[in-house]
Amino acid sequence: MHHLDIAGLEARYGDHTVLSGIDMTVGRADVIGLIGPSGSGKSTILRVLTGLLPPVAGTVKLDGEPVNYADAAQVRRLRDRIAIVFQQYNLFQNMSVLENVCVAPVKIKKRPRKEVEEEARLLLEKVGLGDKLKRYPDELSGGQQQRVAIVRALALRPEILLLDEVTAALDPELVSEVLDTVRLLAQEGMTMLIVSHEMAFIREVASRVVFMAGGRVVEAGAPAQIFDAPAEARTRDFVSKILRH
Amino acid sequence: MSYTLQFGQIWPFLPRLLEGALISLQIAILAFCGGMLIGTVCAGIKSFGPRWLARIVGAYVVFFTNTPQLVQIYFLYFALPDMGILLSSFAAVVIGMTLNAGAYLTEIQRAGFESRRVSEMEAAEVMGFSRLQQIRYVILPHVARVLFPPLSNQFIIVTLGTSMAAVFGVEELTGEAFTINSQTFRSIEVFLVVAGLYVVLTLAASVLLALLGRVLFRVRTELI
Amino acid sequence: MLDQIIHEWPRFATWYNFIFIAKAAGMTLLLSALGCTLGTGIGLLLAVTRVTKARWLKPLRLLAFVFTEIFRRVPFLVTLMLCFFAFQATGYDVPLFVVAAVSVTVIAGAYLAEIIRGGFKSVHRNQWEAAATMNFSLIDTIRLVVLPQAWRIVLPPAFGYFVMFIKDTALASQIGVIELTYVGKVLNNKGFSAALSFGVILIVYFIISYPLSRLGAYLEARLASSRHRRA
Numbered sequence: 001m002h003h004l005d006i007a008g009l010e011a012r013y014g015d016h017t018v019l020s021g022i023d024m025t026v027g028r029a030d031v032i033g034l035i036g037p038s039g040s041g042k043s044t045i046l047r048v049l050t051g052l053l054p055p056v057a058g059t060v061k062l063d064g065e066p067v068n069y070a071d072a073a074q075v076r077r078l079r080d081r082i083a084i085v086f087q088q089y090n091l092f093q094n095m096s097v098l099e100n101v102c103v104a105p106v107k108i109k110k111r112p113r114k115e116v117e118e119e120a121r122l123l124l125e126k127v128g129l130g131d132k133l134k135r136y137p138d139e140l141s142g143g144q145q146q147r148v149a150i151v152r153a154l155a156l157r158p159e160i161l162l163l164d165e166v167t168a169a170l171d172p173e174l175v176s177e178v179l180d181t182v183r184l185l186a187q188e189g190m191t192m193l194i195v196s197h198e199m200a201f202i203r204e205v206a207s208r209v210v211f212m213a214g215g216r217v218v219e220a221g222a223p224a225q226i227f228d229a230p231a232e233a234r235t236r237d238f239v240s241k242i243l244r245h
Numbered sequence: 246m247s248y249t250l251q252f253g254q255i256w257p258f259l260p261r262l263l264e265g266a267l268i269s270l271q272i273a274i275l276a277f278c279g280g281m282l283i284g285t286v287c288a289g290i291k292s293f294g295p296r297w298l299a300r301i302v303g304a305y306v307v308f309f310t311n312t313p314q315l316v317q318i319y320f321l322y323f324a325l326p327d328m329g330i331l332l333s334s335f336a337a338v339v340i341g342m343t344l345n346a347g348a349y350l351t352e353i354q355r356a357g358f359e360s361r362r363v364s365e366m367e368a369a370e371v372m373g374f375s376r377l378q379q380i381r382y383v384i385l386p387h388v389a390r391v392l393f394p395p396l397s398n399q400f401i402i403v404t405l406g407t408s409m410a411a412v413f414g415v416e417e418l419t420g421e422a423f424t425i426n427s428q429t430f431r432s433i434e435v436f437l438v439v440a441g442l443y444v445v446l447t448l449a450a451s452v453l454l455a456l457l458g459r460v461l462f463r464v465r466t467e468l469i
Numbered sequence: 470m471l472d473q474i475i476h477e478w479p480r481f482a483t484w485y486n487f488i489f490i491a492k493a494a495g496m497t498l499l500l501s502a503l504g505c506t507l508g509t510g511i512g513l514l515l516a517v518t519r520v521t522k523a524r525w526l527k528p529l530r531l532l533a534f535v536f537t538e539i540f541r542r543v544p545f546l547v548t549l550m551l552c553f554f555a556f557q558a559t560g561y562d563v564p565l566f567v568v569a570a571v572s573v574t575v576i577a578g579a580y581l582a583e584i585i586r587g588g589f590k591s592v593h594r595n596q597w598e599a600a601a602t603m604n605f606s607l608i609d610t611i612r613l614v615v616l617p618q619a620w621r622i623v624l625p626p627a628f629g630y631f632v633m634f635i636k637d638t639a640l641a642s643q644i645g646v647i648e649l650t651y652v653g654k655v656l657n658n659k660g661f662s663a664a665l666s667f668g669v670i671l672i673v674y675f676i677i678s679y680p681l682s683r684l685g686a687y688l689e690a691r692l693a694s695s696r697h698r699r700a
Contacts, residue, residue: 050602072523079604090599094617103613104603156603248558311632311678312671313639316650320671323663328470401542408544412643419546432554440543440551447542 001064003028003191004049004160009058011041011048018044020215022058026160029189033196033206033223037238041215042195043087046162049193050084051075080109083158087165089149091137097124098133101152109156116155123151127181143174147181160191167198199242203227211235254429255438258421265421266442272417273404275339280346280403281396287347288354302351309348315409317341322413334413346403353399357392386462393464397454401447408443418442474665481661481669493652494673496566500648501635503570508577509627515582517611520589533582540579545640548572553644569641577634584626588619625689632682636674649673 004026011019019041026032034042047053049060054069061067062081068074091100101120105111124130127147137145146166153161163182167175179201186192186205196202202209202223209226211219211234219226219235230236287302294302309317318341325332332340369383411419422439426432458464518526518533540548552572556563592615600610642651653670657663 052598052602076604079602084602086595086599088595090595092596092599092614094614104605107609107613108604108606152603307679308675311636311682312674313636313650315639315642316653316667316671316674319650319653320663320667323657324470324667327473327662327664405542405544408546409640411546419544422547422550433551433558436547436551436554440539440547443544443547444539444542 005061033202036212040212083153084162089145265418268417276342279343283347284350287351338410496648504573504577507574511578512581516585588623591622628685
């Protein structure tokens with residue numbers, strides 16, 4: 001059974017159709033790299049999957065169970081299993097690093113604070129932020145904030161992690177520290193959907209690459225196929241332009 | 246609770262209520278315009294004038310913004326006659342409200358003057374604008390845009406404040422309400438209708454001001 | 470005017486009058502404090518109602534919207550009279566103080582709702598979204614994320630409103646609540662000159678209001694300089 005099964009997914013912002021019929025399957029421990037020009041709808045897929053933007057048509061199945069996004073209780077259960085990390089980190093500005101990571105497990109999932117904090121410390125240690133527990137988001141660099149955001153998502157113990165252009169807002173020298181963290185997760189077998197412009201990185205960590213344009217999936221396949229021998233002209237065009245940089 | 250609302254007796258009085266509303270509007274416009282005059286002069290003095298004069302203006306503003314308008318009008322209406330100055334209730338209300346509005350409008354406009362952006366002025370200077378041209382093309386449009394929303398807001402506050410005139414027997418909207426109430430004893434109905442008229446009056450004023458701001462200063466006001 | 474006041478002063482400056490005015494000042498403060506605290510509660514409730522999303526809450530959202538719009542567009546005096554007559558119609562003998570307190574709360578609630586809503590809006594959308602994807606309920610989002618960030622934006626105008634509000638309670642004198650303005654009228658009726666009676670009342674209001682407005686200005690300056698800092 002597929003971990004995530006997306007079929008005929010459509011979404012709109014007002015009158016503007018941003019996803020027109022997406023089909024995609026994600027296996028357990030798959031790392032899907034979503035690439036494509038801006039406005040192609042790749043970030044929108046992640047927003048739809050977490051229920052931030054309700055779809056207008058299509059189905060999403062999680063472990064074979066269809067999800068009804070109009071049902072608040074189902075969306076809540078879904079969000080217990082799928083976590084998202086945003087391009088702009090979206091850390092809570094009023095909370096320290098440790099609090100950002102612990103707040104949802106403790107206050108929402110009602111897990112014992114001691115246990116959660118222990119886990120948070122370990123995770124933060126692992127991404128090299130063990131000495132920043134008491135800092136606030138505005139005291140950290142972008143790369144540090146993004147790593148906190150990833151840890152915050154992991155502390156929710158998700159089955160699937162969605163990463164929305166997590167390096168796009170970072171200065172070039174900070175990109176690698178975040179990618180190292182993501183690479184670690186991939187090795188540990190986390191199911192991930194990664195929207196990114198870091199082609200070299202996608203090529204390295206992704207098990208499958210999906211190329212999107214104009215709200216549709218144009219082509220999907222193994223990284224080597226998409227990057228070296230794309231079947232579609234549009235894919236070829238995009239890949240050659242991106243790789244020339 | 247066995248009270249049943251009966252508006253039937255109120256409707257014949259509607260023309261009188263509308264006349265009252267007109268007087269309310271008159272008082273509001275008089276007080277606001279007078280207040281703008283005072284406010285502009287005083288804000289100018291506070292921002293650019295000599296120190297001693299700015300102090301006096303400051304005292305005026307502080308006094309009027311820290312005491313109730315109602316008591317200020319009481320003072321004008323009842324205390325001035327002892328000094329030989331007899332004011333009609335209408336005049337006392339208008340003068341009191343003007344002085345009060347003047348104090349608030351001074352503060353609002355001073356804040357506007359001080360929001361001039363240095364970078365824009367520097368840019369204008371580099372582009373060879375004269376001092377007068379800077380004021381005409383850079384400072385005034387900016388100040389107008391910044392000031393328009395709080396000034397519109399103040400106009401609504403002044404309009405609502407005119408209901409105090411009823412306390413002094415002025416036959417504006419609230420005053421009419423008291424009179425009609427004493428003639429019909431349909432108290433709740435009268436005041437409900439009057440409340441509705443105030444909502445309509447201030448909504449109309451807000452909409453007009455928002456349109457005006459959009460046309461004149463390209464101010465985007467969120468109407469509601 | 471001045472020689473008249475000097476002439477009246479010995480008769481005016483009695484312990485009895487002092488206590489009379491002090492009690493009235495207490496009433497003014499009590500009304501203001503009630504309006505502000507209860508009004509903050511109601512304002513918060515209204516503001517939260519207006520940011521709900523659920524479709525079945527739409528009537529409630531509309532109600533909250535109409536409430537805030539109307540009570541910010543009806544003069545205090547009219548609201549006060551409406552409350553007064555509405556209580557009268559119930560047939561119960563409700564104390565005037567309660568009538569005034571209810572009107573004051575209703576009006577403060579409407580104004581503070583707008584101020585608080587402005588604060589909510591000042592919190593970046595991405596904070597709301599992050600909370601939503603982490604399964605925060607609306608109340609948890611407000612309590613844990615939004616309010617801790619919005620209070621800096623809310624406090625200065627709210628405080629400014631509180632100070633303004635003290636002066637608005639003067640209208641409670643019109644239904645016979647024995648607060649400062651009412652006492653001014655009583656003193657005037659007792660034969661003291663209007664200049665003295667209302668002059669003293671003006672000064673008492675000033676003594677209450679001025680320090681608070683200075684405190685408000687101080688708060689605003691402090692919060693403005695640290696707007697982007699953490700709590």
